[in-house]
Amino acid sequence: MNLYTASHLQQNGSSVERIDVQPVHSPGTPSRPLYEKRKKIFPKRAEGRFRRFKWLVMLITLGIYYLTPWIRWDRGPFAPDQAVLVDLANRRFYFFFIEIWPQEFFYVAGLLVMAGFGLFLVTSAVGRAWCGYACPQTVWVDLFLVVERFIEGDRNARIKLDAAPWSFDKLWKRVAKHATWLAIAVATGGAWIFYFADAPSLAFDFVTGHAAVVAYSTVAFLTATTYVLGGLLREQVCIYMCPWPRIQAAMLDERSLVVTYNDWRGEPRSRHAKKAVAAGQPVGDCVDCNACVAVCPMGIDIREGQQMACITCALCIDACDGVMDKIGKPRGLIAYATLDEYDANMALATSGGTTAIDPAGVRNPDGSFIDKVRHFDWRVIFRLRTLIYFGVWSAVGLGLVFSLLSRDRLEVNVLHDRNPQFVLESDGSIRNGYTIRLLNMVPEPRTIMVSMEGLPEATMKIAGVTDVPGRLFAVQVEPDKTLALKVFVTLPKDAVSSEAVDFHFIAEDRPSHEKDSYSAVFNTPGARK
Amino acid sequence: MAEKHIDQLSGIETTGHEWDGIRELNNPLPRWWLWTFYACILWSIGYAIAYPSIPLLTDATKGLLGYSSRAELTADLDGARVAQGGLLEKISTSSLQEIVADPQLSQFATAGGAAAFRVNCTPCHGTGATGGRGYPNLNDDDWLWGGDIDALYQTIAHGVRDPADGETRISEMPAFTDMLKPDEVRQVAAYVVSLTGTPRDPAMVEPGKQLFADNCVSCHGEKAEGNRDLGAPSLADAIWLKSQGEVEIARQIQSPKHGVMPAWQTRLGDVAVKQLAVYIHSLGGGE
Numbered sequence: 001m002n003l004y005t006a007s008h009l010q011q012n013g014s015s016v017e018r019i020d021v022q023p024v025h026s027p028g029t030p031s032r033p034l035y036e037k038r039k040k041i042f043p044k045r046a047e048g049r050f051r052r053f054k055w056l057v058m059l060i061t062l063g064i065y066y067l068t069p070w071i072r073w074d075r076g077p078f079a080p081d082q083a084v085l086v087d088l089a090n091r092r093f094y095f096f097f098i099e100i101w102p103q104e105f106f107y108v109a110g111l112l113v114m115a116g117f118g119l120f121l122v123t124s125a126v127g128r129a130w131c132g133y134a135c136p137q138t139v140w141v142d143l144f145l146v147v148e149r150f151i152e153g154d155r156n157a158r159i160k161l162d163a164a165p166w167s168f169d170k171l172w173k174r175v176a177k178h179a180t181w182l183a184i185a186v187a188t189g190g191a192w193i194f195y196f197a198d199a200p201s202l203a204f205d206f207v208t209g210h211a212a213v214v215a216y217s218t219v220a221f222l223t224a225t226t227y228v229l230g231g232l233l234r235e236q237v238c239i240y241m242c243p244w245p246r247i248q249a250a251m252l253d254e255r256s257l258v259v260t261y262n263d264w265r266g267e268p269r270s271r272h273a274k275k276a277v278a279a280g281q282p283v284g285d286c287v288d289c290n291a292c293v294a295v296c297p298m299g300i301d302i303r304e305g306q307q308m309a310c311i312t313c314a315l316c317i318d319a320c321d322g323v324m325d326k327i328g329k330p331r332g333l334i335a336y337a338t339l340d341e342y343d344a345n346m347a348l349a350t351s352g353g354t355t356a357i358d359p360a361g362v363r364n365p366d367g368s369f370i371d372k373v374r375h376f377d378w379r380v381i382f383r384l385r386t387l388i389y390f391g392v393w394s395a396v397g398l399g400l401v402f403s404l405l406s407r408d409r410l411e412v413n414v415l416h417d418r419n420p421q422f423v424l425e426s427d428g429s430i431r432n433g434y435t436i437r438l439l440n441m442v443p444e445p446r447t448i449m450v451s452m453e454g455l456p457e458a459t460m461k462i463a464g465v466t467d468v469p470g471r472l473f474a475v476q477v478e479p480d481k482t483l484a485l486k487v488f489v490t491l492p493k494d495a496v497s498s499e500a501v502d503f504h505f506i507a508e509d510r511p512s513h514e515k516d517s518y519s520a521v522f523n524t525p526g527a528r529k
Numbered sequence: 530m531a532e533k534h535i536d537q538l539s540g541i542e543t544t545g546h547e548w549d550g551i552r553e554l555n556n557p558l559p560r561w562w563l564w565t566f567y568a569c570i571l572w573s574i575g576y577a578i579a580y581p582s583i584p585l586l587t588d589a590t591k592g593l594l595g596y597s598s599r600a601e602l603t604a605d606l607d608g609a610r611v612a613q614g615g616l617l618e619k620i621s622t623s624s625l626q627e628i629v630a631d632p633q634l635s636q637f638a639t640a641g642g643a644a645a646f647r648v649n650c651t652p653c654h655g656t657g658a659t660g661g662r663g664y665p666n667l668n669d670d671d672w673l674w675g676g677d678i679d680a681l682y683q684t685i686a687h688g689v690r691d692p693a694d695g696e697t698r699i700s701e702m703p704a705f706t707d708m709l710k711p712d713e714v715r716q717v718a719a720y721v722v723s724l725t726g727t728p729r730d731p732a733m734v735e736p737g738k739q740l741f742a743d744n745c746v747s748c749h750g751e752k753a754e755g756n757r758d759l760g761a762p763s764l765a766d767a768i769w770l771k772s773q774g775e776v777e778i779a780r781q782i783q784s785p786k787h788g789v790m791p792a793w794q795t796r797l798g799d800v801a802v803k804q805l806a807v808y809i810h811s812l813g814g815g816e
Contacts (some may be wrong), residue, residue, distance in 0.1 A: 036557035233561075240559055419657030423813060426671040426766035428725075433668075433813055463811065475541075488813045493767070 018271055019044075019290040024299030025239065025309045026192050040162065041235060041299035043145060044155035044291075048318025057133045058142055066187065069194030073097075078479035079443035092480070098404065099480075101441060112399045114393055115157055121389035122253045125381045126336070127258040131244060131311035137237050138311060140188070140230035141297060142179055151177045154293060181231040182223070188221030210475055235298045238311055245308045254339040255380045259312045261292075261303040261334050262342065264349035265369070266356040269303075282359050285333050291323050292316035302334055330369075341374045348372055410448065410514040411439040412507035422523045428493030432522050436485045438507055440477040446509050448475050450485070454503030455522055457495035461488045489523060498526030551578050552680045613637075621800050624755040628807055635807060642808025649793065658812055663771050663788060668812045670767040673788075674698050676758045677816040682806040686799075688792035689760070697792060700759045705744065709782070713740050718779040724765045727774075738739045 024039040073083035073096055085094040093100040093108075122129050131138060145399055152158045152173050164170055194202060195214050205211040206219075229237050238245060252258060266286035270276045274281045286303070293301045295315045300307060302316045305455065322332040347353060349361040350371070362373050417433035425431055440446050451472040452460060459469035463486040466473055477483045487505075501522040508515040530679045534543045536554055543552040573654045577583065580592040596800070620628055628634045647656065655662045665673060674684045684698055691697040705714060713736070720737030723729040741753070748761040755763035761768060765793040770788075794802050 034557055035560045035563050037560050236559060240562065342797070420659040420666075420668055423659075423666065423668040424767055425669055425765065426768050426815075428767035431669075431813060486811070 008318075014287045014293075016287050016327060018288065019294045020291045020399055021290045021294075023293055023301035023304065025235075025307075036329065038236065039299070040298065042158045042162070043297045043299075043315075044153045044294040044319075045149060046315040046318045047293040048315075048321055050314035050318050054133060054142065054315075056312065058139050061136075062136060062143065068190045069191065069199040073145060075099075076445050076479075078445070080198060082198055084195060085198075088310065098284070099441070101439070102443050104407070107400060107404065110396055110452070114396050114400075117389050118395040119248075120251060121386055121393055123248050123387060124253065125386050127252060127256050128312040130246050131238065131248065132259075132313040133189075135244075135311075137229060137242070138182075138313065140226060140312075140410055141234050143184065144234075145297070147180045147184070148177055149479040151180070163286055178231070180225055182266065185223040185226035185230070188226045189219040192222050193218050206256055214484060235309070238298065239309050245311075249308060252512055253385070254343075257336040257376070257381075258306055259302060259317060259334065259336055260337040260342055261305070262332065262345065263303065264342070264345040264357060264362055265359070266333050267340060267349075268301070284357065284359050285324070285329050287323065287327060289323055291319040295319040335376075337376060338380055340380070341376065344374045345511070357428060384424050408514065408516055409441040409442065410446075410509050410512075410516050412450075412516045412518045413437040413439070414505050414520045416520060416523075422525065424525070425490065428496075429490050430493075430496050430522075430524050431488055431490045434487045434489065434505070434520060436487050436505055436507075436518075438475065438477050438483045438485065440479065441483060443480045446477055447510075448476055448477050449506075449508045449510060450487075451475070451506045451508070452503055453506050453517065455489070457490065457492045458489050458503075458522065460490070462486070465489070489522060491524075496524050496526075498524065500524060500527040549697065553738060618801055619690035620803055625633070625682055625803060629678065630805065631763045631811070635811075638804045638807040639811050641801070642804035642806070645797060645805050646808055650805070654788070658809070660770075663786065665770055665788070666768070667809050668814055669768060670814040670816070671766055672757065672761065672814070673755075673760045673762055673770075673816070676805055676810075676814055677811045678815065680757070681809050682802060684790075685809070686792060686794035686802045686803050689788060689790040691789065694795070698760055699750075701787060702748070704763075704784050706783045708744065710738065713737075714779045714782050715775065717741055717745070717782055718775040721764050721778050722775050722816065725767060771782065 018207065024041055069082065071083035072081050073094075074081055075508065079099070081095060082094065083096050083442070085092075087329060091102045092401055113441060114374060119130060126173060148158070152161050161170055163175065174246055190206070193206075197215075200217065206215060233241075255393070263284070265284060267284040267459050268282055269286035269288040270281075270283045271288045273283045273287060279299055292297075292303065293316075295318070296302070297313060297315070300309050300311045302310065314336070317334050317336070321331040324331050324333055335397075346357075349357045349359070364370055413436070415435040415437070417435070421432070422435070423431040436450065438448050438450070440448065448463070449472060452458065459471060460473075461467060461469050462475070465475060465485065469490065475483065491501075501524075503522060504517045504519050506515065506517045534545055534552065535541070536543055536552065537783055539554060541556065544555045546553055550615045556778045559578045571629055577590075578592070578597055579594045580591050583590045584591065595673075616634065620638055623634065628638050646654075646658065649816075650658070654660050654667055659669040665671075670676065671682070673679055674689070683696075687696040687698065689698040709717065716733050716737035717740045718737070719729045719733035720741050723737075741749075742751075745753070748759050749757055749764055750761075753764035755761050771776050771786055793805070797805075
């Protein structure tokens with residue numbers, strides 16, 4: 001139902017072929033049963049700048065996904081040489097020159113916060129760009145459609161094949177298509193597990209049947225999801241399963257760029273424009289060729305306006321631009337536009353909403369657009385909302401970078417014995433026990449000097465390291481490991497006061513001058529903290 | 530259900546429900562969703578057959594797979610026991626010194642000893658092994674019967690004054706009520722207290738010192754340093770097990786109390802006693 005749609009003129013003679021297609025997902029479909037049989041969509045191949053951009057995005061994202069685990073990164077003999085590795089067994093995450101321990105998980109949380117604000121930023125600026133270009137569902141469906149087109153042909157051939165009775169030709173095409181899809185799905189599931197173990201050795205183990213059960217089950221699960229979601233369910237995922245369309249639509253405002261059918265210049269649409277013009281009827285730019293509907297992977301008609309099922313993949317823009325080029329009209333009948341622009345132009349075409357769309361309202365007598373017609377102004381991207389999103393996004397990012405550059409790779413943690421809190425020795429001195437944990441967070445062995453700062457009369461003993469009391473001990477810590485030490489600190493009788501005393505344990509790596517300290521308390525019979 | 534309502538804008542029938550003027554469009558569900566729903570029902574039937582599910586009067590159906598969470602726990606415990614088996618075997622065949630020298634074995638024995646301690650020893654020695662009046666603190670460096678690991682093992686294995694064990698640690702301090710007059714007892718007590726650097730009336734301390742030399746040094750030693758062969762405590766250190774202060778010390782001289790600990794080897798077995806010895810030795814006072 002389009003308020004501006006003019007009645008069709010049944011005349012002949014058009015330079016553009018009209019495709020026989022109805023939108024599958026249209027809000028105006030009348031009276032339906034409780035459950036609806038799925039209507040098949042056969043997206044036609046699109047050509048144009050957005051299609052080229054999507055090929056590029058697909059190449060980059062799939063390239064990153066499939067190839068990253070195979071990048072090597074030398075970290076010396078004591079750490080894995082895989083550039084990106086989530087080592088769950090040893091609780092380490094490696095990302096090129098960054099190594100993350102479990103207590104540093106906040107970096108991942110920070111990245112998720114950035115991803116969230118990045119999504120807000122992108123969506124408020126250029127609409128559902130995530131859905132249209134970068135979402136794995138979109139990328140893999142695109143990839144699967146490439147396979148489908150290669151084997152079964154483009155739209156018309158596929159419709160014909162689908163309607164045809166079973167034959168050898170149909171059988172081998174279907175088998176080949178599904179087999180290729182499954183192969184891609186296996187590769188997709190297979191690539192995932194390589195992020196969690198050494199890729200070359202896991203690949204060898206996987207092929208020879210020696211990999212862990214969890215590796216096989218993960219691959220099987222991801223194969224199934226890739227095949228089912230990307231090959232079979234396709235647009236159903238976006239419409240019925242994904243919460244994003246609801247959330248992202250709520251983040252759009254009147255200055256967000258969305259894929260828009262500009263009915264102010266398209267209507268009244270006419271399949272036979274020349275004759276209509278000759279008959280003196282108003283004619284818009286839309287030749288009602290349905291090219292935009294035919295290429296749509298979601299099966300919608302963008303001319304019905306913004307709708308939830310539109311993932312803004314912009315393929316209809318490419319299709320329409322091609323047609324406009326062909327009939328010698330300016331591009332942009334379907335284009336990225338903001339609601340503000342659209343409304344302003346619509347007001348021009350309808351005399352402020354009082355009349356049906358009149359092409360003369362936006363055009364000069366020679367057919368060119370009048371100067372009042374608003375065009376996209378890139379400055380709308382830089383508005384308060386997007387600047388706030390960008391500010392938060394960069395603040396979190398800078399915070400993470402600063403934290404990453406200034407973080408310690410040597411840490412000491414101290415746990416004071418709670419039971420007993422202190423021990424009276426036979427010579428009247430008081431002893432406190434502590435568990436000290438040294439974190440050597442670099443992939444090389446280090447000699448860590450453990451000492452005390454404060455409590456000058458006290459001495460310490462480290463179980464398993466020394467029986468001779470002292471205040472400074474050298475401890476060997478293995479590469480990329482923690483070492484727990486049981487430390488007994490003894491304060492002579494004469495030095496024991498009635499106060500609990502604060503002091504520090506110091507861990508120091510002398511060659512690198514890395515140093516960390518941890519505050520501790522010495523309890524006495526008089527006072528405990 | 531309210532009467533039929535068609536949404537003006539979309540031309541679609543609504544569900545008839547209204548919340549503050551907002552109505553829900555009655556769009557059809559995809560049919561595959563319906564099939565998914567039926568598949569879930571089928572799955573639940575299969576699940577109910579395969580797993581314990583239907584409650585009966587005293588029990589529930591067992592399920593074809595015979596799964597039970599209790600059996601799973603038992604299997605886990607058996608698995609843990611098998612995993613420990615090698616280490617327990619090693620502890621049983623190794624000497625205490627070998628156990629302490631091997632980091633893995635020592636760690637395992639300490640953990641096992643700590644567990645055994647919590648179950649068997651805390652009623653007297655406390656959860657932190659800090660003891661109490663009459664029950665020795667096992668963290669400090671003052672030992673009645675010796676603090677090296679072999680002595681600890683011997684004491685735990687055979688107990689103290691356990692009549693049922695032939696190798697038990699045994700000694701008895703005589704009651705001096707009949708041998709010393711009350712004045713003399715007070716003099717000895719004053720002398721003992723003065724040993725730890727607490728000034729006392731010399732008129733009491735001097736005769737007390739003589740009485741101590743005559744009656745007590747045979748067990749407690751010339752300098753009151755104690756004798757571990759006899760379980761005689763050092764009286765010259767800061768640690769007092771049964772009594773503190775002159776009055777209590779005098780009472781202990783007249784009518785001594787003796788600690789008793791059962792022999793644990795017959796109750797817990799040799800491996801647990803070894804683990805306990807390693808654990809106690811690690812507390813900080815081990816020699």
